[in-house]
Amino acid sequence: MADGGELGRTVRANVNGTEVSRYVANRSTLAQFLRDDLGLTGTKVSCELQVCGVCSVLVDGSPVSACTYLAVDIDGRKVETVEGLADGDTLHPLQQAFVEEFALQCGFCTPGFLMMSVALLRRNPDPSEEDVKEYLDGNICRCTGYRPIVEAVQLAATRMREDGHV
């Protein structure tokens, strides 16, 4: 607790499998840190009030709105963003399913939907349509009308169960 009195701190965190260490201002949000300091611009920002879900990322496996989460709070934690989903050139099953099901158009909400879907499938590998709707209801998409997204998440879930994907 010796760090009171400073307007920032050096955070050490694991971001998409890479250890990073950066000095960051207390007032920086996680979204600003990811985009501006680490150059991970896949995470977008929209409503800034935690209701649109665009900026969703995972911190220690748990979904957060990166627009309303302090960057300094990732110290010692593991952060996952959309850039970490694909394995080299191989898309994550959710990414693949989103493409195949036309579950995006402009794509601005997509990183958030993908990260929330990752969180959903980790806690519930076989979600019903209702489960998907309930868990993703806090994510807004203005282009698709949502149905293709529900279909993509369920398609990915099926494939991941079949392939033993973790």
Add this chain to the structure above:
Amino acid sequence: MSDQRTQVGVPVLRRDLYAKVTGAATYTVDVSPPGTLHAKVVRSSHAHARITRIERDAALATPGVVGIVVAEDLKDLFPRFGHIVPDHCILAIGKVRYYGEPVALVVAESLFAAEDAAAAVEVHYEELDAVMTAGDALADGAPLVHEEFYRAATDESFAAMAAAPTEDGDGGARDNVAHTVELEWGDVDAAFADAHLVVENERVHYPMLYAYAMEPYNAVADFRDGRLHVTSTAQHPFMVRTDLARIFDLPLSRVRVEVPYLGGGYGSKSYTKVEPLAAIGSWATGRPVKLVLDVEESIYTTRADSADVTVRSAFDAEGRIIAREFDVVLDSGAYADNSPLVLAKTVNRCFGPYRVPNLRARGRSVYTNTSPASSYRGFGAPQGSLPGELNIEKAAAELGLDSFEIRRRNLVRPGEEILRGKRGIDADLLGDLEMLANSLQSHAREDSAIGIGFTASDAGAFPVSTAQIRLQVDGSVLVLSGSTEMGQGSESALAQIAAEELGVPLDAVSVAQSDTGTGPYERTTGASRTTTLAGLALQRACTEAKQKVVAMAAEVFGLPEADIASVPGGVQVADRPRVPFGEVISRWFGAAAGEVTGVGLVRREGVTQKMPPFWEVGVVGVDVEVDPDTGAVKVRQLATVADVGFAINPRAVEGQDLGAATQGLGGALFEELIYDGPQLVNPNMVEYRVPRMQDLAERIDTMIAERGDGVGPYGAKGAGEGTLNPMAAAVAGAVAKAIGRWPTRVPLTPERVWRLMNDLPEEDGE
């Protein structure tokens, strides 16, 4: 012929989606050139006030602040913009006209510094009486939003739109009417006098809406060496270029506007928005400047026009329309922007795709001290069709006809004119109606309340399009287009058209879009024009490129051109093997180098002579259930028919239609910007409620009707906004059936429906 097509008309995975799911896709907000400064806008805290003093010293002293720009710094520039009426101040000049209007621009080394300093800029105001509604603005002696007249924009295609008060106008006294439109034919008064039945809907209200493209407006500008380079969230980069060139008195060739992927547009990113602000920031500081608005600021930047419409229709005993009369008032906010065009389209679209032998439609677009209104998906059609279609439903009820039958008796037949002297309808609405009826009725339940809506939009797509195709020596192909990829899938559709025309694999085609500095001209990305007009230009570019290759092959082989056949992927001489494009190019240049460029141009000529170039129809239906206890409306069935002529990529068309329909449901059930006094009470996504995943209809049927009746490639025509247009009307019609009362406004929020059901006034009284 059609069965030979291999690359179009088939579901193709959209190429842009791969970059978008990995986070690699670049949007404007991801662009930050080295040395970029950050800007923050200081905004008005009054709806209408004279600016008496702006104190910037304290703010300038904030560490990291590089400059603060106010209107008086812009004296040497043309300080306004606007493609129809250039009335829109970059920074408020003399007075502010709406809460949230830009007053000053702070530019700093960091966003933190810019925001901190912006809070320290002190603006002193002397408050003026404000007009917050169109009714207030039209009252005798109402305060004027604009005292001055403006010189109309000179663009020929907008000239008619600028009939609004301008200094070149009739010299009459200034009022708050920004624009008027009147449309009339036949003898309306006589028809009403003869009518079997007259049905009226009085003052039907369509709300102010926010498009909520999830990526807020943003731009990066770099002004140096007499050149301006802007990257921005613009649907129409070439239109933005014109505004910027006028502001800085630069030749068009020295203004470059580039647009990467857009995070949604839906019309709300049409025309100039934040680009002048970013540009003056760079002009003032000599460094690149990035300006990113938040959602609240985006709401202040553009909303959709709200409308109050009164409609009266006359019918004969068989339920045929004999006359219709409309009075339209749009609340267009503090600046004209595209509202004159929205008004013209509201008037053109309000009376529907029906045989209307006698018509009188009058529209006024009114300035108020609210945030400026402009384009939003389908503009004019939703505002006009809500009253127009509700009125048809009311007539059906009084005539004892069902919703489908009254339309069977009145819909225009293929080729018939809707607007006098304009292109006849290029759609089979009766065919669409039967598809819709089958879908909804076969899944109806005992207590189903089905509402339907039809619209026909004269696409506001002025045919000026160009495209280039560059055949590369290795056989790959580069398509250049000025059309913006904003989520609608144009990148993929254009690649499909090029692959089809050239007979090359889809993977061989790359598409580069929307860069006024390096790419070809496209007038706009709006009015669902890209497939039709940019597609036609691209087809022509491919034809030219193929002709050039034939000519080169003739030279290479020493044969007359007539002996060279253009075949998929290359050329052929007699029964010899095909010679691919790349080989012809290589042999002609005498090296493994060079390329062939084909250019395609589209103007008002030939198939695109008659306006509009196509009609975009909207054919939708819903089946709703109303909770008797709460008034909450639930959509059981949603059915849409996309009458698109030909679907280049059917999955993409379905996706666009469901998206448009869902936005339409938002306006019908949830969405509304609400003013209380000078300020919006809900300029945020907590209180501006848009459709969510749990609002999904129980059954969704997105149908596509392909009859090859468009002027675009393969008979295609515009798609992507049609299903939004009549949605509010369809929902209101369905709710009317469910509760036995006629709504007079949307959105049909639970309380509104509950009050209607119980014959209560719209609001709690004192």
Add this chain to the structure above:
Amino acid sequence: MLGTFTVSRPTELGQALDLIGEESLAYWGGTELFLAMKMQLLMPGNLVDLKGIPQLREIRMSGDELVIGAGTTHDEIATDPGVRGAAGLLSSVTSRVGNSRVRAQGTIGGNLCFAEPRSDLATVLLALDAMVQLQSSSGERRLSITEFLLGPYWTAREPEELLVAVCVPIPAATGVYLKFQFTERPSVAVTAVVSDGGQPCRLAIGAVADVPALHTAESWDEFDAASIAAGIEPVPDLTGSVTYKRHLTEVLVKKAIAAVRAGERDG
């Protein structure tokens, strides 16, 4: 955008109690606090991060009470088998708070201390007769929900006090929780529970007025939905006028009582 502030990171409760005060606010998930700070409604000079204090995240049974550490997230409460077994209704309500990110980050303590008048938790905890445990360097005290919640965004907590735990009597009352929600937050929420102790029939009405209200009786017959609805003072907002919210209250009260009498139980 957030202003400037310092952050303290105590690892023990005692340290935290020394740090918090008028200008030094505690936070866990920050789901409410950072929004208020972005809107400049709160501008603390220092924040005290409580995530490093494990004891604040414990859920345990203590005698005839379920004790939930203030730093427990909605998700943790919703998925905790102990809570599910002992207080199924609470478990069910926490699984329906906010959206999935708010449930993952937001805590029971933060929710109560922020005193958002449309809080789901306050309503259900009132019905369950829960107590909040406040601690400061100089001592501790326990308050009922009614004593704790004084008004919108206003509680009995002193600036130097920390809400450390919420205590729910067990076996907890069981029943149903109904809400009418059209936007981000409910317009009206009603919970009807059957309790072993005291008066057996308990009805809490929340989200509609400044603070949630409790009605108790020996029998469900004693409740008159119309007069209960007439007695509340709804706060009109974009989700409903006074008249509409009174009406919704009456509807939900009737439905909740009917459901609980029919033996329905959430959780």
